[in-house]
Amino acid sequence: xxxxxxxxxxxxxxxxxxxxxxxxxxxxxxxxxxxxxxxxxxxxxxxxxxxxxxxxxxxxxxxxxxxxxxxxxxxxxxxxxxxxxxxxxxxxxxxxxxxxxxxxxxxxxxxxxxxxxxxxxxxxxxxxxxxxxxxxxxxxxxxxxxxxxxxxxxxxxxxxxxxxxxxxxxxxxxxxxxxxxxxxxxxxxxxxxxxxxxxxxxxxxxxxxxxxxxxxxxxxxxxxxxxxxxxxxxxxxxxxxxxxxxxxxxxxxxxxxxxxxxxxxxxxxxxxxxxxxxxxxxxxxxxxxxxxxxxxxxxxxxxxxxxxxxxxxxxxxxxxxxxxxxxxxxxxxxxxxxxxxxxxxxxxxxxxxxxxxxxxxxxxxxxxxxxxxxxxxxxxxxxxxxxxxxxxxxxxxxxxxxxxxxxxxxxxxxxxxxxxxxxxxxxxxxxxxxxxxxxxxxxxxxxxxxxxxxxxxxxxxxxxxxxxxxxxxxxxxxxxxxxxxxxxxxxxxxxxxxxxxxxxxxxxxxxxxxxxxxxxxxxxxxxx
Amino acid sequence: xxxxxxxxxxxxxxxxxxxxxxxxxxxxxxxxxxxxxxxxxxxxxxxxxxxxxxxxxxxxxxxxxxxxxxxxxxxxxxxxxxxxxxxxxxxxxxxxxxxxxxxxxxxxxxxxxxxxxxxxxxxxxxxxxxxxxxxxxxxxxxxxxxxxxxxxxxxxxxxxxxxxxxxxxxxxxxxxxxxxxxxxxxxxxxxxxxxxxxxxxxxxxxxxxxxxxxxxxxxxxxxxxxxxxxxxxxxxxxxxxxxxxxxxxxxxxxxxxxxxxxxxxxxxxxxxxxxxxxxxxxxxxxxxxxxxxxxxxxxxxxxxxxxxxxxxxxxxxxxxxxxxxxxxxxxxxxxxxxxxxxxxxxxxxxxxxxxxxxxxxxxxxxxxxxxxxxxxxxxxxxxxxxxxxxxxxxxxxxxxxxxxxxxxxxxxxxxxxxxxxxxxxxxxxxxxxxxxxxxxxxxxxxxxxxxx
Numbered sequence: 001x002x003x004x005x006x007x008x009x010x011x012x013x014x015x016x017x018x019x020x021x022x023x024x025x026x027x028x029x030x031x032x033x034x035x036x037x038x039x040x041x042x043x044x045x046x047x048x049x050x051x052x053x054x055x056x057x058x059x060x061x062x063x064x065x066x067x068x069x070x071x072x073x074x075x076x077x078x079x080x081x082x083x084x085x086x087x088x089x090x091x092x093x094x095x096x097x098x099x100x101x102x103x104x105x106x107x108x109x110x111x112x113x114x115x116x117x118x119x120x121x122x123x124x125x126x127x128x129x130x131x132x133x134x135x136x137x138x139x140x141x142x143x144x145x146x147x148x149x150x151x152x153x154x155x156x157x158x159x160x161x162x163x164x165x166x167x168x169x170x171x172x173x174x175x176x177x178x179x180x181x182x183x184x185x186x187x188x189x190x191x192x193x194x195x196x197x198x199x200x201x202x203x204x205x206x207x208x209x210x211x212x213x214x215x216x217x218x219x220x221x222x223x224x225x226x227x228x229x230x231x232x233x234x235x236x237x238x239x240x241x242x243x244x245x246x247x248x249x250x251x252x253x254x255x256x257x258x259x260x261x262x263x264x265x266x267x268x269x270x271x272x273x274x275x276x277x278x279x280x281x282x283x284x285x286x287x288x289x290x291x292x293x294x295x296x297x298x299x300x301x302x303x304x305x306x307x308x309x310x311x312x313x314x315x316x317x318x319x320x321x322x323x324x325x326x327x328x329x330x331x332x333x334x335x336x337x338x339x340x341x342x343x344x345x346x347x348x349x350x351x352x353x354x355x356x357x358x359x360x361x362x363x364x365x366x367x368x369x370x371x372x373x374x375x376x377x378x379x380x381x382x383x384x385x386x387x388x389x390x391x392x393x394x395x396x397x398x399x400x401x402x403x404x405x406x407x408x409x410x411x412x413x414x415x416x417x418x419x420x421x422x423x424x425x426x427x428x429x430x431x432x433x434x435x436x437x438x439x440x441x442x443x444x445x446x447x448x449x450x451x452x453x454x455x456x457x458x459x460x461x462x463x464x465x466x467x468x469x470x471x472x473x474x475x476x477x478x479x480x481x482x483x484x485x486x487x488x489x490x491x492x493x494x495x496x497x498x499x500x501x502x503x504x505x506x507x508x509x510x511x512x513x514x515x516x517x518x519x520x521x522x523x524x525x526x527x528x
Numbered sequence: 529x530x531x532x533x534x535x536x537x538x539x540x541x542x543x544x545x546x547x548x549x550x551x552x553x554x555x556x557x558x559x560x561x562x563x564x565x566x567x568x569x570x571x572x573x574x575x576x577x578x579x580x581x582x583x584x585x586x587x588x589x590x591x592x593x594x595x596x597x598x599x600x601x602x603x604x605x606x607x608x609x610x611x612x613x614x615x616x617x618x619x620x621x622x623x624x625x626x627x628x629x630x631x632x633x634x635x636x637x638x639x640x641x642x643x644x645x646x647x648x649x650x651x652x653x654x655x656x657x658x659x660x661x662x663x664x665x666x667x668x669x670x671x672x673x674x675x676x677x678x679x680x681x682x683x684x685x686x687x688x689x690x691x692x693x694x695x696x697x698x699x700x701x702x703x704x705x706x707x708x709x710x711x712x713x714x715x716x717x718x719x720x721x722x723x724x725x726x727x728x729x730x731x732x733x734x735x736x737x738x739x740x741x742x743x744x745x746x747x748x749x750x751x752x753x754x755x756x757x758x759x760x761x762x763x764x765x766x767x768x769x770x771x772x773x774x775x776x777x778x779x780x781x782x783x784x785x786x787x788x789x790x791x792x793x794x795x796x797x798x799x800x801x802x803x804x805x806x807x808x809x810x811x812x813x814x815x816x817x818x819x820x821x822x823x824x825x826x827x828x829x830x831x832x833x834x835x836x837x838x839x840x841x842x843x844x845x846x847x848x849x850x851x852x853x854x855x856x857x858x859x860x861x862x863x864x865x866x867x868x869x870x871x872x873x874x875x876x877x878x879x880x881x882x883x884x885x886x887x888x889x890x891x892x893x894x895x896x897x898x899x900x901x902x903x904x905x906x907x908x909x910x911x912x913x914x915x916x917x918x919x920x921x922x923x924x925x926x927x928x929x930x931x932x933x934x935x936x937x938x939x940x941x942x943x944x945x946x947x948x949x950x951x952x953x954x955x956x957x958x959x960x961x962x963x964x965x966x967x968x969x970x971x972x973x974x975x976x977x978x979x980x
Contacts, residue, residue: 158964158966162964210960210961213957213961214965263953266950266953267953269947269950270947270950270954298603298605299603299608302603337699339694342646345552346553346555356683361679361683362680363676363680368600368610372608374717375608378718378721378725385721386718389717389718390714392714393710393714394710396710397703397706397707397710400686400702400703400706404690404693404699404700404703407693408690408693409693409694409695409699409700410694410695428553429553429554432553442600442601443601443602446601446603447603
């Protein structure tokens with residue numbers, strides 16, 4: 001029996017933007033539509049924040065709504081909040097709210113508030129849902145708002161349609177094959193391959209990433225940003241691929257994601273267009289999250305989940321800043337200096353702060369997540385850990401390069417004031433306080449992500465025992481890759497207790513699924 | 529009492545940064561006078577606390593005072609702790625006092641030097657960031673805390689180099705400094721993680737054994753010491769501008785004089801040497817590592833000595849003069865002369881700060897001396913003319929003038945191939961998307977605005 005929240009937060013946070021989408025869609029006056037959108041997205045943010053707070057007071061892994069309407073009609077818990085999705089919901093709602101509120105009146109005509117609220121409703125429904133078929137339906141529907149916008153802007157939709165059409169087809173066929181399979185724990189190879197391919201497509205992994213750059217170049221910045229920042233590709237991996245995929249599927253996702261992370265970091269360095277630069281920067285960071293999700297140790301996965309949140313918030317804020325600058329000076333070219341600092345010091349500070357947070361700079365939200373991710377990775381795959389650090393270094397260089405190009409290097413002569421509007425100042429303050437607050441006081445966030453990570457690992461161990469036992473055997477009978485690389489004979493006796501593999505959570509995780517032999521082996525390692 | 533003083537040492541620069549940072553974030557502009565007084569109060573408070581610690585350590589004969597803030601991040605089930613710990617010992621206390629003294633001098637100098645400059649507040653924000661980074665690095669009791677401070681110093685340095693940001697040159701130099709720092713920091717992070725893994729924690733006490741600095745003995749094997757030491761040496765080379773990263777140091781002189789003085793002439797450039805001193809028990813474990821350190825120091829010293837001779841502006845000449853001394857300090861560390869190296873750092877930092885602060889008025893000083901002498905200043909004759917052939921002299925001049933071609937070499941063999949690969953990929957991607965998106969999208973200029 002799943003515990004109940006104290007209020008129907010989940011359904012409200014899905015219904016409010018949906019109703020708002022219809023109201024704004026019918027509204028001809030863009031100024032009125034903007035005001036409706038701001039109010040309704042604020043209400044949605046309130047509900048999603050309420051569900052997070054409510055959920056955290058329950059001390060449970062998952063919960064569903066009080067007066068759950070969908071459950072009473074379908075007799076199934078379709079919309080459920082759990083440790084994984086709990087912070088993602090308010091994060092997504094916050095990004096939608098800040099994007100809407102920071103849309104300048106002059107740009108309101110080009111940015112569809114109705115479609116944005118519809119996207120928000122679909123994104124929040126996807127993140128609240130654990131039923132595979134409903135998730136697939138929602139993910140498929142979510143590709144429509146950007147497509148409609150591309151059509152309205154008279155842009156070519158071919159690249160987007162090709163990639164997203166293939167993505168939906170792979171999801172549908174893959175999950176159908178999973179369902180027709182007799183043995184749910186050994187799903188057909190083809191089904192796993194299709195689901196993995198679908199996840200890779202949505203995540204924009206190299207070489208199937210051109211739809212991302214195309215979307216950023218042709219859609220409005222706000223729409224493109226909101227389509228990618230909730231990272232529903234990673235969510236699809238966690239909900240659809242991770243429970244059924246064999247080890248090779250997850251490993252192939254991790255390897256391709258690692259290549260993407262390094263490649264996109266390099267590409268972001270040479271871009272001359274700010275939108276493409278942001279696209280590659282985001283791609284590099286989101287790929288780091290996917291790499292971390294394959295690090296099947298509690299520390300590694302905790303790091304990946306922390307980075308998921310920090311990247312969503314930091315790069316969301318970073319993108320919003322770029323969007324605000326673009327709204328003032330038009331397309332931003334990074335092969336020339338713009339010298340905008342004097343005109344918009346606040347936006348410059350936010351740009352730098354968000355960028356630094358995304359690369360895990362000390363004192364910001366991303367620092368601890370990145371530390372955990374690299375630590376967990378170095379432990380299991382030292383070379384991958386080195387690649388992660390290298391990627392973060394490249395991203396750091398490209399962020400400061402963009403900062404210098406946009407805000408310095410020359411004196412910008414403006415005939416109109418370019419300073420931040422009150423709504424933008426509000427966004428700056430909210431994002432800065434979240435990034436700095438989360439960076440200076442990281443423990444609650446890490447604690448929550450650790451719980452989510454252990455629960456996900458447990459889920460994985462129960463659904464794919466073969467993979468887990470292989471992994472455990474590797475962890476217990478042979479030294480880790482880093483241990484092999486280093487000569488650990490001289491290590492102090494008490495230091496083994498610090499090893500990320502040795503944690504009690506791993507033991508707890510394995511106790512439920514593994515034969516007793518493994519437990520004794522683990523114990524012997526503790527004493528080693 | 530010692531613990532409280534320890535908190536004040538770290539707390540006063542942190543508070544200064546918080547006040548300046550939050551006031552700028554909320555759009556409240558502090559007056560120049562208030563900012564100067566605030567900085568002065570912060571530095572004096574921190575300095576008094578550091579002197580109290582020194583006094584009590586001398587009185588009580590305690591040479592090792594750890595101050596624990598507790599676990600910043602703690603996952604007890606995994607035995608993962610991010611412990612924030614400060615260490616006051618014979619290495620950190622002199623370095624903290626040096627930092628406060630020099631930062632105080634620079635703060636007082638800059639409040640006049642940058643009076644009514646449009647970047648006054650920005651300078652003091654970066655100054656506060658730098659000071660906090662230096663203090664955290666100096667008193668770090670764990671390698672993670674040291675990394676935290678190290679990163680703050682790196683960021684503030686790069687931003688200060690680009691301080692005069694309405695011109696492209698300082699900005700490009702700031703970018704260069706940041707690039708070198710990022711790779712050095714990556715090496716540091718990897719070194720810290722490997723060390724954490726080897727010792728079970730990033731705690732310097734565990735690394736150096738029970739004895740206080742410099743008497744500790746590292747508990748890891750020579751081969752592991754070589755791996756960790758090499759990574760940390762790369763980090764130190766980046767921060768202290770040792771070969772092949774020396775190119776950023778003269779570029780950093782584009783920043784305002786106060787920042788050049790304290791950051792590159794005095795404190796920041798010594799941070800790499802400080803890191804090597806901090807992990808010196810680890811260096812003792814590996815002879816090849818020590819030989820590498822000595823060799824790197826010697827090569828850099830020779831390079832800097834040759835290059836310094838052809839510099840035509842005073843700040844660049846001082847930058848290379850600094851580098852000569854830093855390289856000698858590195859050699860001393862490699863040879864195991866830890867106290868000599870520490871004394872050398874302190875003496876050199878103070879002298880170089882004075883020289884750099886006087887640099888803008890050098891001509892005036894020369895004129896004052898010549899007026900006092902009643903004649904031109906004597907020109908020192910060089911030892912080399914007549915002893916080196918013209919061809920060798922000419923080659924050496926070009927070598928020095930091009931600063932050893934280090935930057936050109938890094939550009940040619942690292943940067944350009946890297947850029948070429950990604951530029952080619954970008955072209956291929958654009959071709960592919962153009963091919964896929966037929967018919968091509970209309971340009972934005974041809975699309976009527978909505979509602980028309």
